[in-house]
Amino acid sequence: MPARPVARPPMPARAALPEIAALLKIESLTKTYKTGDKALKGVSVEVPSGQVVGLIGPSGAGKSTLIRCINRLVEPTEGTVRLGELDVTRLSRRDLRRARRRIGMIFQEYALVERLTVMENVLSGRLGYVPFWRSFMRKFPPDSVEKAFALLDRVGLGEHADKRADALSGGQRQRVGIARALEQDPELLLVDEPTASLDPKTSRQIMRLILEICRERDLPAIINIHDVVLAQDFTQRILGLRAGELVFDGPPDQLDEKALTEIYGEEDWTAMRRRASEDEDEEPMHHSERELVERLEGLS
Amino acid sequence: MNATGRTWRRPPILIKDRRWRIGIYAGLLAYLVAAAASIEIDWLRVYQGLERGWRFIEGFLRPDFTSRWNDISHGLIESLTMTVTSTVVGVIISVPIGIGAARNLAPLPVYAVCRSIIALSRALQEIIIAILFVAMFGFGPFAGFLTLSFATIGFLAKLLAEDIEDIDSSQVEAVRATGASWWQLVNYAVQPQVMPRLIGLSLYRFDINFRESAVIGIVGAGGIGATLNTAIDRYEFDSAGAILLIIIVIVMVAEYGSSTVRKWVQ
Numbered sequence: 001m002p003a004r005p006v007a008r009p010p011m012p013a014r015a016a017l018p019e020i021a022a023l024l025k026i027e028s029l030t031k032t033y034k035t036g037d038k039a040l041k042g043v044s045v046e047v048p049s050g051q052v053v054g055l056i057g058p059s060g061a062g063k064s065t066l067i068r069c070i071n072r073l074v075e076p077t078e079g080t081v082r083l084g085e086l087d088v089t090r091l092s093r094r095d096l097r098r099a100r101r102r103i104g105m106i107f108q109e110y111a112l113v114e115r116l117t118v119m120e121n122v123l124s125g126r127l128g129y130v131p132f133w134r135s136f137m138r139k140f141p142p143d144s145v146e147k148a149f150a151l152l153d154r155v156g157l158g159e160h161a162d163k164r165a166d167a168l169s170g171g172q173r174q175r176v177g178i179a180r181a182l183e184q185d186p187e188l189l190l191v192d193e194p195t196a197s198l199d200p201k202t203s204r205q206i207m208r209l210i211l212e213i214c215r216e217r218d219l220p221a222i223i224n225i226h227d228v229v230l231a232q233d234f235t236q237r238i239l240g241l242r243a244g245e246l247v248f249d250g251p252p253d254q255l256d257e258k259a260l261t262e263i264y265g266e267e268d269w270t271a272m273r274r275r276a277s278e279d280e281d282e283e284p285m286h287h288s289e290r291e292l293v294e295r296l297e298g299l300s
Numbered sequence: 301m302n303a304t305g306r307t308w309r310r311p312p313i314l315i316k317d318r319r320w321r322i323g324i325y326a327g328l329l330a331y332l333v334a335a336a337a338s339i340e341i342d343w344l345r346v347y348q349g350l351e352r353g354w355r356f357i358e359g360f361l362r363p364d365f366t367s368r369w370n371d372i373s374h375g376l377i378e379s380l381t382m383t384v385t386s387t388v389v390g391v392i393i394s395v396p397i398g399i400g401a402a403r404n405l406a407p408l409p410v411y412a413v414c415r416s417i418i419a420l421s422r423a424l425q426e427i428i429i430a431i432l433f434v435a436m437f438g439f440g441p442f443a444g445f446l447t448l449s450f451a452t453i454g455f456l457a458k459l460l461a462e463d464i465e466d467i468d469s470s471q472v473e474a475v476r477a478t479g480a481s482w483w484q485l486v487n488y489a490v491q492p493q494v495m496p497r498l499i500g501l502s503l504y505r506f507d508i509n510f511r512e513s514a515v516i517g518i519v520g521a522g523g524i525g526a527t528l529n530t531a532i533d534r535y536e537f538d539s540a541g542a543i544l545l546i547i548i549v550i551v552m553v554a555e556y557g558s559s560t561v562r563k564w565v566q
Contacts (some may be wrong), residue, residue, distance in 0.1 A: 071477055101479030111474035115492035124488050128479020135484050177474075184478055 023048055024070070024188055024220065029079035031065050031244075039065040041244040042079065047188075050218040052211060054231035054252070057241035058264050063224040066241065067190045070222070071103045072096060083188060101128030104181030106210070108193035110173040114166040118157065118176050121165050122148040125183025144183070151179040155209065171202035178209060182217075189214065189221035195230065203227070207234045228260070228272065359537025360544070368531065368539040375527030376546065379513040382444045382523050387506045389445075390452025395498075397453060398460030399486065404472075405464060414457070421454025430516035444521035448509045455508070459501050460494065467493040496565045503558030510554055514547050 024047040031040040039062040047053055055063050068074035070081050072088060081088040088099050104125070112121045126144045127135055134140060140148075152158050155175035160168065165176060174194060181189060191210060195203035207223075211234050214221050225231050231238055232252040240248030240255075240263035248259050257269045315321040365372070400406045400414035424432075429450055433443035467490060475489035517525015524543060531540040 073473055073477060097479040097481060099479075100477060103477070105474070105477040107470060107474055109470060111470040113471050113475065113489055113492050114468075115495070116488070120488075124475055124480070125478050127475065127481075127484045127488065132481060132483045132487075135480075136487055180474075180478070190477075 023082075023084060024222075025080075025082040026066075026070070027080045027082075029066070029069055029081065030077045031062070031069060031074060032077045039244055040069070040076075043241070043244070043246050044079075045239060045246060045249070047220050047222065049220055050214070051237060052214050052221045052223065052235045053237045053239055054235035055222055055224045055239045055241060056226065056228055056231050056263065059226070061241040062244040063241055064192060067105075067192055067222055067224050070188075070190055071100050071105060097128055101184050102187045104184045104186030104189045106174070106177050106181050106189065106191040106194050108196045110170070110177045112165040112173055112176055112180075114164070116165060117162050118152070118165055118168070119148060119161040121176050122151060122179045122183050125180040128184065148179070148183055151182050152176075154182075154213075155179050170198050171206060174198065174202075174206050175209070178206075178213065182213065186219065189219055191221055191223040191225075193224055193226065195225065195227065203230060204233075210234075228255070356537050356541070359539075360541035362538055363542035363545055364536075364538035365542045368527075368536065368542075371527050371530070372524075372539070372543060372546070375517070375522075375524040375543075376550075378441045379510065379517070379523035379525070382441050382448060382513050383506060383510045386445050386448035386452060387502065387509050390449045390505070390509075391456060391502045393449070394453050394456035394460060398457040399464065399490075401457055401461035402464035404467075404469070405486065405490065414461070418454050418458045418461070421450055422458065424450075426451050426512050426516055427519055430519050430521040434520040439520045439522065441522035444513060444516050444523055447516055447521055448512060451512065452505050452509065456501055456505055460498060463494045463497050464490060496562075499565050500558075500562040503561055507551065507554045507558060511547075511551055 026043060026045050028042040028044050029040050030038075030042055032038050043062075043066060055066065057063050065074055069076040070083075070088065072081075072091075076089060079089070083099060083102065086099060088096070091099055113124070116124075120138065123138075123140050123144060124135075125148075126140055130140060130144070149158070149161065152161055155178055157168075157172060157175055157179070160172070165173060168176065177194075189210070194206055194210065198206060207230055210221065210223070213219065223231070223235060232255060235252060238248060238250060238252050238255050239246060240259065242263050247262050248255065250259075260269045261267070312318075312321060315324060397414045397417055400410045401418055403411055406414065426447055430443060430447040433446045437443045437446070471493065472485065472489040475485055480488060513521075513523045514525040514528065517523040517527070518529045520526065524547060528540060528543045528547075531537075531543060
C-alpha cells in the first residue's frame with residue numbers, strides 16, 4: 001500500500017487523488033459529556049470510498065456529536081475513528097491538524113466568517129496547508145487561488161469573490177461553505193444539517209450540488225440531516241441514530257414505517273411517506289415555497 | 301373573596317417575607333435620615349463659596365486665552381502627546397492580554413495571569429496610580445504617560461476579552477475544522493469578529509485618556525491639568541475658564557470624531 005498522503009508543507013496541494021480508498025471506519029465510538037450525558041453509546045460503522053450516507057435521527061440523538069467526533073471537534077471518550085490507515089483518535093495536536101485538512105466540513109447556518117470576503121472564506125480551506133505568515137498576509141500560493149476561483153465558478157459564485165460573506169443570501173452562503181470544504185482537497189466530507197435554514201427549493205439545490213460534487217470526485221460524505229425525505233432522495237445509504245445508538249443502517253427504500261418508528265418513535269408516517277413517493281413531480285415543493293414566502297410576508 | 305373574580309397581585313421580587321421586607325426598608329430609611337443629619341453644613345462657608353463660584357463664572361464668561369497662552373499651549377501639547385502615546389502603547393499591550401484573558405482561546409494558567417493583570421489595573425484608580433508614578437519618576441508627562449497606559453490596559457483588555465468570549469463559536473469551529481493552527485484561528489475566525497469593536501473601544505479610550513490627562517495633571521503628572529491647577533492656585537479664573545473651554549471643545553471633537561469612525565468601521 002502506498003504511504004498515507006500526509007504531504008509536507010512545500011508541495012502540499014494534490015494529496016494523491018485516485019488511490020485514497022479513504023475508508024472511514026468507526027469502532028464502538030462513545031462520547032460522554034462532562035455533564036454525564038451519554039451522547040454516543042458505542043457506534044460502529046464503515047463508509048467506503050465514494051458513498052454518500054445520510055444520518056438521520058431525532059434532535060439530541062447524537063448526530064452532531066457523531067460527525068464532530070470524526071474530526072475531533074468533539075473529543076470522543078472511547079472507541080476509534082480510522083481514516084484510511086490513520087487512527088484519528090490517537091493523533092497529536094499537530095498531526096490532528098494534518099488529518100483535519102483531509103476532512104472537509106459543511107455546517108448548519110453556513111458558519112462563514114461573516115466579515116471576511118467570499119474569497120478569504122474559500123481560501124481559509126487552505127489554512128492547514130500554508131504557514132502562518134502566508135495566511136496572515138493573504139498571500140496564498142497561486143494554485144490555491146486558482147483552485148478557489150475554479151470552485152467558486154463550480155458553485156456558481158464566480159462573480160462574488162470580493163463581496164463580504166454577509167452580503168450573500170442563504171443559499172449562496174452555503175455554496176461558499178461547500179467551496180471552502182472542497183478547497184481543502186478533502187478525502188471525506190462531513191455535512192452537518194446543510195439545509196437547516198434554507199427554503200425547500202434551495203435545500204434541494206444545495207443537496208443536489210453536494211451530491212454531484214461527491215460523484216465527480218468519488219468523495220464519500222456523511223450528511224447529518226433531519227429531513228427524512230431529502231435524505232431518502234439524495235443519499236445512497238441511511239443511518240438511523242436514536243439516543244446514541246445506531247438503530248437503522250440500510251438503503252433509503254428500506255426505510256419503512258417500522259424503521260421510522262424505530263428511529264423516531266411512534267407516529268403516523270403515512271402522510272410523509274406519500275409525499276416522498278410523489279416527490280419527483282416537484283409540485284409540492286413549489287407549493288411549500290409559496291407558503292413560505294407568504295408566511296415571511298405576513299411577518300414583515 | 302369574590303367567588304367569580306379571581307384577584308392577582310405581583311409577587312414580591314427580592315424579599316419574600318413581609319415582616320423582613322418592612323423591617324429592612326424601615327432600617328434603610330432610618331439610616332438615611334440619620335446619615336443626612338450627621339452632615340454638618342456651615343452656611344457661612346456655603347455663602348462664601350457661592351461668591352467665589354460667581355467670580356469663577358465671571359472668568360468663564362470673559363475667558364482669557366492670551367496672557368497665559370504660552371503655558372496653555374505647552375500644557376495642551378503635553379496632554380495630547382500623553383494621550384496619543386499612552387493610547388497607542390496601551391492598545392498594543394492590551395491586545396495580547398485581552399486574548400489571553402478570553403477563556404475560549406487561552407488555557408487556564410494564561411487566563412489566570414492575564415485576568416490578574418486586568419484586575420490589578422482596574423483596582424487602582426488613575427489618580428492613585430498617578431501619585432505613585434509621580435513619586436517614582438518625578439513630576440511631568442512621563443508619569444502621566446505611564447499612568448494612562450496602565451489604566452488603558454485594564455479597560456481595553458477586559459472589554460476585548462469579554463468581546464472575544466462572546467463571538468460566534470460556529471465560525472471558530474469552521475475555521476478549526478480546516479486544520480488551522482491557533483494563530484490562524486485567531487487571525488481568521490476571531491479577529492474579523494472583534495475588530496470593529498476593538499477600534500471603537502480604542503477610540504473611546506482615546507477620549508477617556510484625554511479627559512484623564514487633565515485630571516492627573518493636578519497631582520503632578522503634567523499636561524493641561526497642571527496648567528489648570530496653576531491658574532486656579534493663582535486665582536486667575538479667566539485663564540482657568542479659557543483652559544476649561546479648550547478641554548470641552550477638544551473632548552467634543554474627539555467624541556464626535558470617534559463616533560463617526562466607529563460607524564464607518566462597522
